[in-house]
Amino acid sequence: MALQVAVQMDPLEGININGDSTFHLMLEAQKRGHRMWHYLPDQLSYRDGKVTARARRVEQVQRVKGEHFRLGEEAVLDLATDVQTVLMRQDPPFDLAYITATHLLEMVHPKTLVVNNPAEVRNAPEKLFVTRFHDLMPETLITRSLADVEAFRREYGEIVIKPLYGNAGTAVFHVGLKDPNLSALVEVFSTMGREPFMVQRFMPEVSQGDKRIVLVDGKPAGAINRLPKSGEIRSNLAAGGKAEACDLTTREQEICERIGPELAARGLLFVGIDVIGGYLTEINVTSPTGIVAIDNFNGTNTAGMIWDAIESKIG
Secondary structure (H helix, E strand, C coil): CCCEEEEECCCHHHCCCCCCHHHHHHHHHHHCCCEEEEECHHHEEEECCEEEEEEEEEEEECCCCCCCEEEEEEEEEECCCCCCEEEECCCCCCCHHHHHHHHHHHCCCCCCEEECCHHHHHHCCHHHHHHHHHHHCCCEEEECCHHHHHHHHHHHCCEEEEECCCCCCCCCEEECCCCCCHHHHHHHHHHHCCCCEEEEECCHHHHHCEEEEEEECCEEEEEEEEECCCCCCCCCHHHCCEEEECCCCHHHHHHHHHHHHHHHHCCCCEEEEEEECCEEEEEECCCCCCHHHHHHHHCCCHHHHHHHHHHHHHC
16 A cells, blocks of 8 residues: 655754664655655644645655655645655654644644654653653652752762753763752753753663663564763763663563553554663653664564554554
8 A cells, every 4th residue: 555655854964874763764665665755844834724744755765875865846735635644753852843843733633644643742742751650760850949859869869860851862961969060050951941850860770771662553663772882871872872682671571561552542653762770761752763773683674563553554
């Protein structure tokens, strides 16, 4: 079944063709004969009840550096009638522009299948949605209060502070019990915006890796272990982490069984969760990554699993 597919993402010129999950999905879509269109989030428009995108036809994608894509004609697509699915895959930050895009795409979903469900993307920011499963998490505080952070540090000794709406490991700080910079750090976070920030008990197990587990329609599809580079606590591949093959532990399988039905019920078809030392730390629903490394290590076809799920829902 050939589909008309609109891909809402960042410019194709700047992607890493050897690691980008969206490009991996596009290669699989091309293999299946789907007709693809590419557009940027700021090319979405609304008028008189219609949501449109000024898009370019994707004539070819290939894993050849410098020649990895070829775009053709431009067209204004009515996203309710001209395509069967939209992949909402632009990178965070999860800001008002991102939220606005979810509102616009919600107008066409589910008549046109948007992956992931835009209303649930809006309702499930990664570091807040995970708190619905607080018993699976490390000890966590969300606050703007210096006094609360100081009390939390006294209780747990070493802590990690990070923004609620950050991504790719940016602005993640490890603060020891005697670190004199805590008040200044809280001040910096407080001046960055009006939202609270997240504080968690530091887990030394992070030196053994931070697992990224991908779930497709609520079922685990594969995982990689991301090791931080020497002297770092951030294991994100974008922050210099190194990926290695891994299997799921019994505890990690239990986590997937616990959260999987909720993800599927919400229409969160492609999700990446992060687990450190058996504790769930994030549920990534905006633009999850990691499927290229998973497939390279495991010889799997996670992109194929995702397209199987999309096609079954449309079919």
